[in-house]
Amino acid sequence: xxxxxxxxxxxxxxxxxxxxxxxxxxxxxxxxxxxxxxxxxxxxxxxxxxxxxxxxxxxxxxxxxxxxxxxxxxxxxxxxxxxxxxxxxxxxxxxxxxxxxxxxxx
Amino acid sequence: xxxxxxxxxxxxxxxxxxxxxxxxxxxxxxxxxxxxxxxxxxxxxxxxxxxxxxxxxxxxxxxxxxxxxxxxxxxxxxxxxxxxxxxxxxxxxxxxxxxxxxxxxx
DNA sequence: CTCACTCATAACCAATGGGTTATCGTTTCT
DNA sequence: AGAAACGATAACCCATTGGTTATGAGTGAG
Numbered sequence: 407x408x409x410x411x412x413x414x415x416x417x418x419x420x421x422x423x424x425x426x427x428x429x430x431x432x433x434x435x436x437x438x439x440x441x442x443x444x445x446x447x448x449x450x451x452x453x454x455x456x457x458x459x460x461x462x463x464x465x466x467x468x469x470x471x472x473x474x475x476x477x478x479x480x481x482x483x484x485x486x487x488x489x490x491x492x493x494x495x496x497x498x499x500x501x502x503x504x505x506x507x508x509x510x511x512x
Numbered sequence: 513x514x515x516x517x518x519x520x521x522x523x524x525x526x527x528x529x530x531x532x533x534x535x536x537x538x539x540x541x542x543x544x545x546x547x548x549x550x551x552x553x554x555x556x557x558x559x560x561x562x563x564x565x566x567x568x569x570x571x572x573x574x575x576x577x578x579x580x581x582x583x584x585x586x587x588x589x590x591x592x593x594x595x596x597x598x599x600x601x602x603x604x605x606x607x608x609x610x611x612x613x614x615x616x617x618x
Numbered sequence: 619c620t621c622a623c624t625c626a627t628a629a630c631c632a633a634t635g636g637g638t639t640a641t642c643g644t645t646t647c648t
Numbered sequence: 649a650g651a652a653a654c655g656a657t658a659a660c661c662c663a664t665t666g667g668t669t670a671t672g673a674g675t676g677a678g
Contacts, residue, residue: 411597412527419525420666421518437625450667452626471624471675479598486595493536493585493592526636543655556635556637558656577654 409462409481411488417461422446423454427477430464434476454489515568515587517594523567524591528552528559533569533583540573540582 418424426440437455441448455475458464462481467474524530534547543561547554562580564570568587573580 412530415521415525415530419521422666424518424521428598438623441625446666447668448625449627449669453666456626473625482595482598489588489591489595492534492583493588496593528636544653547655552636553638554655555639555657562656579655615631 409484411484413461414463414478414482414485417463420454422450423457426451426454427458430475430477434467434474436469436472436474438472440475448462451506515590517590519567520569520588520591523563523569525599526560529563532557532560533564536564536570536581536583537585542575542578542580544578546581569577 418427422444426444426446429440429443432511437448437451439461440455441451444451444454455464455466459466463478464475467476524533528550532550535546537543543554543557546561547557550557550560561570561572564581565572569584570581571584573582596610
């Protein structure tokens with residue numbers, strides 16, 4: 407199921423969680439690597455990842471005893487839709503970016 | 513002071529508050545008009561407006577005993593920047609892949 | 619086989635936050 | 649002047665949530 411703008415805003419509202427997502431936008435990482443930099447405990451990181459996954463923002467890949475997470479940038483589409491709708495005059499400038507993300511979904 | 517992406521995400525994470533902002537994006541409205549549709553009490557609406565104003569998302573204009581609020585769409589800029597940056601990260605990952613493929617080409 | 623590592627879950631706690639009712643200061647209307 | 653409308657604030661309540669520690673399940677290494 408497609409995440410709503412509501413899901414995305416809620417998932418990204420927390421700074422710690424958003425920081426995790428930002429890191430995952432750069433590279434796929436296992437939980438312990440994320441924990442090192444997150445400034446919170448490993449269970450806290452796992453909980454954040456759960457929320458991000460629920461929102462469709464990240465994907466997990468089991469590899470032995472590690473779980474690698476990566477960002478699903480295409481999931482940002484509803485956020486872009488919402489913003490575009492709000493700021494109608496920027497619509498044209500956004501269409502390009504939106505297309506890009508949608509085409510690269512998953 | 514300029515609101516951060518953090519402020520914006522937090523301000524827009526609540527559905528009721530976001531709905532208020534969406535209405536104000538269409539037209540300037542006094543508090544009581546917003547209250548009619550918000551589904552919550554007038555003080556609740558006032559609190560939401562306070563948060564939105566703090567984030568720079570709305571502007572208020574006193575007129576007699578009414579206070580008219582309107583959306584400041586330009587305040588969404590940091591949100592757009594953030595999203596663009598995320599897309600940019602993705603782009604750079606893609607560039608890396610391209611590099612890799614090119615180097616492997618010969 | 620045993621020990622260490624990785625991660626998810628459970629149980630719990632404190633802070634935050636969105637809601638309420640009550641009230642007060644302004645402003646408008648009669 | 650008195651009453652009613654409007655909106656902000658205060659005081660309070662309860663659900664949510666982000667954090668913790670403890671633990672268990674699964675996997676890799678010695």
